[in-house]
Amino acid sequence: MKCPQCSDILITLEFDRIEIDYCPRCEGVWLDSGELALLLAREGGSALVGTFRPVSGKERKRTCPICSRAMKKILAGGNGSILLDECPDHGLWFDRGELKKTLAAGCSGIREEGREDSLTRLLDEIFVPCGEESR
Amino acid sequence: MFWSIIAANKRKTVLLIAAMGLFLVLLGAAIGVFVAGDYHPYAGFAGAGIAALVWAVMLLASLYASDSVLLSISNAHQVDRDTYPQLYNLVEEMVIAGSLPAMPKVYVVDDPAPNAFAMGKSPKDSHICVTAGLLAVCGRDELQGVVAHELGHIMNRDLLYMTVAATMLGSMLLISDVFLRSFRYSTMRYTSRSRRSSGKGAVVILIVSLVLAILAPILARILYFSISRKREYLADATSARLTRYPEGLASALEKIGGSTEKLVAARSVTAPFYIVNPTKQSLHDSVFATHPPLSARIKVLRSMAGGAGYLDYMKAYIQVTRKRQALIPAADLKGAGKVEIRAANAAGPAAGLTAAESRRRAGDIMRAVNKFAFVTCQCGLEIKLPPEYAGDTVSCPRCKRVHSVIRPGAKATGAVLSASAAMNASAAVRPESVAQDYSGPGHAGVQQEKLNPGKWQTITCHACGRPYEISPSFGSRKLVCSGCGSLILFSPASEAVHHKRG
Numbered sequence: 001m002k003c004p005q006c007s008d009i010l011i012t013l014e015f016d017r018i019e020i021d022y023c024p025r026c027e028g029v030w031l032d033s034g035e036l037a038l039l040l041a042r043e044g045g046s047a048l049v050g051t052f053r054p055v056s057g058k059e060r061k062r063t064c065p066i067c068s069r070a071m072k073k074i075l076a077g078g079n080g081s082i083l084l085d086e087c088p089d090h091g092l093w094f095d096r097g098e099l100k101k102t103l104a105a106g107c108s109g110i111r112e113e114g115r116e117d118s119l120t121r122l123l124d125e126i127f128v129p130c131g132e133e134s135r
Numbered sequence: 136m137f138w139s140i141i142a143a144n145k146r147k148t149v150l151l152i153a154a155m156g157l158f159l160v161l162l163g164a165a166i167g168v169f170v171a172g173d174y175h176p177y178a179g180f181a182g183a184g185i186a187a188l189v190w191a192v193m194l195l196a197s198l199y200a201s202d203s204v205l206l207s208i209s210n211a212h213q214v215d216r217d218t219y220p221q222l223y224n225l226v227e228e229m230v231i232a233g234s235l236p237a238m239p240k241v242y243v244v245d246d247p248a249p250n251a252f253a254m255g256k257s258p259k260d261s262h263i264c265v266t267a268g269l270l271a272v273c274g275r276d277e278l279q280g281v282v283a284h285e286l287g288h289i290m291n292r293d294l295l296y297m298t299v300a301a302t303m304l305g306s307m308l309l310i311s312d313v314f315l316r317s318f319r320y321s322t323m324r325y326t327s328r329s330r331r332s333s334g335k336g337a338v339v340i341l342i343v344s345l346v347l348a349i350l351a352p353i354l355a356r357i358l359y360f361s362i363s364r365k366r367e368y369l370a371d372a373t374s375a376r377l378t379r380y381p382e383g384l385a386s387a388l389e390k391i392g393g394s395t396e397k398l399v400a401a402r403s404v405t406a407p408f409y410i411v412n413p414t415k416q417s418l419h420d421s422v423f424a425t426h427p428p429l430s431a432r433i434k435v436l437r438s439m440a441g442g443a444g445y446l447d448y449m450k451a452y453i454q455v456t457r458k459r460q461a462l463i464p465a466a467d468l469k470g471a472g473k474v475e476i477r478a479a480n481a482a483g484p485a486a487g488l489t490a491a492e493s494r495r496r497a498g499d500i501m502r503a504v505n506k507f508a509f510v511t512c513q514c515g516l517e518i519k520l521p522p523e524y525a526g527d528t529v530s531c532p533r534c535k536r537v538h539s540v541i542r543p544g545a546k547a548t549g550a551v552l553s554a555s556a557a558m559n560a561s562a563a564v565r566p567e568s569v570a571q572d573y574s575g576p577g578h579a580g581v582q583q584e585k586l587n588p589g590k591w592q593t594i595t596c597h598a599c600g601r602p603y604e605i606s607p608s609f610g611s612r613k614l615v616c617s618g619c620g621s622l623i624l625f626s627p628a629s630e631a632v633h634h635k636r637g
Contacts, residue, residue: 001521012502012519013532019495022532038491 003028004062004071004085004093020099021065027096030065036092039103052076052086059083066090076102137291137467140369144292148299152194159186197302202254202262205301205408209252211242211264212504218543219243219504222270222278224601226263229283231614232377232606233290239263243270243504247497249391252408253285254294261289267504271496272390276479280374280384284410287373293366297408367410367426368462371436372448379443379477379591379604385436392429431455444474474591477604503543510538586625596623 001010003023010021010030018039021030031039052074061070064087071085071093082101085093094102160183167182175181196204216223219241226241239253239261249269255261263285265278273281288294375381391411411429438451445463452462499519503509508520514534522542530537582597592605596616603614603623614623 009521009524011521011524011529012507014495014517014519015515015533017492017495019498024529024532027532 001030001065004030004065005095010065029094029099030091031094031099032091033087033089036102052084055083062093064090065093076105081105137369137463139464139467141290141292144296148296151296152299156187156190156194159190162186163189193302194299197299198256201298201302202256202260205254205298206242206262206264209264210245211262212245213240213242214504215241218506219500222265225275225279226282226286228603229279229286229377232604233283233286233373234606235286235290237261239286239289243267243500245501245504247271247494249273249394251281251285251410253288254298254408255289256295256298257292258289261294263289267497267500268394268493269387269391270500271493272394273387276378276380276383277387277390279378280380281387281410283374283377284370284384286377287370288366290373291366291369293370294408365427365462367432368435368452371432372445372452372463375436375439375443375448376445376474377606379474380479381436381439381443381448381476382479385433388429388433388436392433439476441476442474443476447474477593506543508540508542510540512536512538582623584623584625594623 001021002008003010003026005028006023006026008023008025010023013020013022019035021032022028023030055073055075059073061073062085063069064071067087067090069087071087074084074086076082076084082098082105084098084102087093163186164179164183167185168179214222222243223241227238230238235258237259239255240263242262242264244250244264244266246266247268249266249272251263251265251269253261253263263282265281269281270278371384374384378384388411411426435448435451435455438455439447440451441447445468449463449468452458502519502521506522508522508524510518510520510529512518512531512534513536514531516531516533518529518531518538520529520540524540526540528537528539584594586592586605593602594605595602599616601616614625616623
């Protein structure tokens with residue numbers, strides 16, 4: 001599969017029974033359809049998927065890495081702050097940092113200790129390791 | 136071996152080819168007379184000739200090209216000892232147990248739904264396919280049961296008949312379709328001059344050919360769908376005997392039947408080939424069912440008390456299905472000895488996998504088959520690199536360690552080891568721990584074993600600990616361990632005596 005953003009080859013990462021497709025160059029993440037729901041269900045935040053709504057974004061249209069058709073832009077999160085790309089048949093594309101934001105939005109307000117969720121912590125570890133967040 | 140069943144299968148195949156040929160020629164003649172009988176006195180012969188030609192082409196296609204066509208529409212990827220040793224070795228063990236003349240080609244089908252099928256015209260040229268989903272959910276005993284079931288089809292010569300029937304069904308559908316189209320066309324053409332009818336003869340021919348054209352596909356379908364039901368029981372019996380562990384197959388069938396994944400690649404034409412019908416199956420035992428009800432098959436296997444031989448299977452079959460009719464002809468049961476049920480394999484079944492987990496494992500298996508490189512970082516992250524990945528190194532996105540990429544293909548590569556991790560029941564087995572257990576061909580030594588003719592025998596490879604079940608009909612003097620390449624030599628008891636004398 002090729003990265004929709006920079007056309008690099010996507011590699012698959014697996015950690016603690018979670019599997020994602022990841023672009024080593026632009027650090028974007030591809031999730032097959034249903035995978036986000038599975039991830040969120042593990043954390044108890046499955047209501048988030050229902051908040052997705054299509055928009056006509058100004059951002060450049062990207063193509064689905066599986067079927068090469070143009071993906072639709074969708075807005076996610078309570079205040080609609082995260083702009084994602086979705087192929088209705090195959091899955092979702094998250095630019096660098098978008099997956100973390102989406103999951104944070106999905107899991108907030110469910111539990112007070114939601115921040116301690118293993119998944120959010122894990123993604124922190126994978127994608128923002130060793131205090132790189134300030135960069 | 137079920138010699139009389141094998142003979143019956145061969146006889147039925149010839150009969151089927153001949154009957155279908157005759158039927159097609161008659162149908163072709165009827166179509167010819169109907170379409171152009173008014174103008175050309177030999178139209179019937181021409182139609183028969185065309186039908187015969189179609190039949191011959193279909194027959195040749197079914198004998199020479201059907202395997203590759205059916206395999207390619209099923210999304211099958213061939214694997215060998217290097218790409219998937221776990222599966223290949225398992226098939227090899229069962230081939231030795233069943234003393235087949237040649238090793239079938241082994242394929243993995245890129246599909247998360249668990250299922251399996253076999254293809255081939257003769258035991259010398261056959262194919263065994265299992266889906267990635269089956270590999271993901273089945274433990275070693277279960278997989279062995281399924282593989283032995285498919286080998287049972289190959290041994291009983293079921294596949295030739297099924298392949299021919301599949302192709303014949305295709306040709307009949309084609310011809311009747313052509314006829315119905317031409318009928319529509321010619322009725323349009325004839326309506327204006329129907330008063331100038333050529334008499335009663337034409338009407339009779341019209342009715343006969345119409346009936347033929349409507350009946351042909353129905354008959355073909357009934358014939359085709361009714362063929363594989365008793366065969367499934369027989370292949371189950373063979374599986375129980377080869378594995379000496381009926382529970383393995385029973386539990387595999389349960390998992391296949393209980394799966395909610397739908398097989399993408401299945402077509403109604405290929406349905407009878409699978410171990411469990413992949414298309415929608417009704418609960419009842421209808422005329423159109425390609426397989427006997429799954430619950431009955433599992434029940435028969437589970438009722439086998441006291442032994443894993445054909446006699447025990449027969450007893451259980453009669454008890455469960457309450458059928459008087461013998462499943463296995465008496466002639467084939469002569470000399471069917473007692474076969475003890477063996478204990479369950481130490482590496483138990485992969486129990487309690489969630490749908491997501493088994494899906495992910497199926498994905499890993501497909502990646503291994505498709506030559507992905509697997510790198511496990513010390514920080515616990517597993518990186519899976521597609522063959523298109525160009526770099527020689529990969530940096531772990533989590534801890535930034537840099538790993539060199541070992542491409543699959545060479546012996547004992549990351550991909551192979553990781554696939555074995557996926558096969559093992561415990562998700563905790565990481566590739567490193569498997570690597571420690573793996574001893575390459577360099578450690579090979581020569582191991583001597585005494586062969587007891589006429590008895591089942593269990594031996595283990597001294598170099599890697601791989602167990603082998605040696606069938607009473609095992610004829611070879613040597614065995615190359617499929618796990619580590621060690622040579623195991625057998626000295627038959629009688630020959631040892633002979634050597635002493637000499």
